[in-house]
Amino acid sequence: MIDPIELHAMADGELTPEREAALQRLLADSPDVHAEFQAILTVKTILRDKVGPVECRSEWKACVSRLNAIDGTKKAEALFSGRFAWGLAGLLFMVIVSAGLLHRGSDPSNKVNSADFAMMFGTFHPSHEGTKTKSAQELATDELFKFANVALDKNRMVLRGQYYGDLQGRSVRRFDLRDPSGDLMLVVVSGVLELNGMGELRRDHAFRLGHVGNYNCVAWTEGEKTLALFADRPFEDLATIASQLESR
């Protein structure tokens, strides 16, 4: 008896020549084996002839598109992570440095974060530390008047000291003041600034409100200057004093 598996292998041309010759002899002698072999060939022929290739043009186009996308991604990756990576990084660095240099050479920005005022409390240099004599105090008061375009009620407000400094390339003056309610500071910055983070005073829309460090702050503009009044007291009190300064 012939193993049917061998007949299939013979139909597929997978037998050794010797074994195939032996089976051919058996095929010639046995009609049953011959019929079996023909049945195998029939199935093979049916599959080969009746099952055609599937239609796949649109699917192949989709594959090509996908390959194009992959190639594009690889090219981009190679550009940024391959041999040009250092060049691009250097170019980017140069752009950043150039932008920084250009920015430094241009006019300072009008935008100032209110928190920047905090540095005015401790880093300034005194110009008239401890105004001991009346003439020196009057001189400083006059200077304050000239610089800030404001005046002080000398009976209520005493100038205790004057300091100068710099904020983002702008000239800044700080005046330490005292009135019957306590100490306060007036900061005058040249230029009209936008004070980020400062709210708006409800009573007078010219004033801006904010907190800097432990102090409340009221800021406003006076001509080409920006003034800010700091004290550990309510906004209403600061706004009243600011109004008096502004009204002059």
Added chain:
Amino acid sequence: MLFGKRGKRDSFERQAEKVFPSVLGTALRLTRSREDAEDLAQEAIVRAYDAFERFDGANFKAWMLRIVTNLYINKYRQRQRGPQLASLDDESGVEPMSSESAIPDRMLLDNAVGAEIEEALAKVPEDFRLAVMLSDLEGLSYQEIADITAVPIGTVRSRIARGRSILRKELEVYARREGYLKNGVSE
């Protein structure tokens, strides 16, 4: 380098386009779902493109079909329904295909259409179907089929024989339904 990449792409695309009908056809006959087959074929093409530098240059079609088959086994097989291998043993005996109720071959050859053959083929359990497809539709050798399906060559032989035997029975069912065969006697 850029020319090298362009050449690689051209070479791959040229070879892949030739075998793509086989890739999609195999995927379709494995998944029995056009949508799944398109996904499977496309993923196989992408995988092959990524791995093209590792292709040994021997038989691109067999290499592609191996990728499709592996992808199918790893990703799609668990989702498939229908006849599976579980109830059948690779090593079980293969029944003779010809019998007193044999199909009138000439009639079947003349009347059967592709869709009906595909329908009969789809009823063959998966592992047997794959072996028959790779042998009779794709023309691969037993050794290539063994490499693709990762089974010994003896198993390939028995799967092909068993698969054809089952297919033959399905074709008999079709022949009876269509009236080419009544109670084992051709009309």
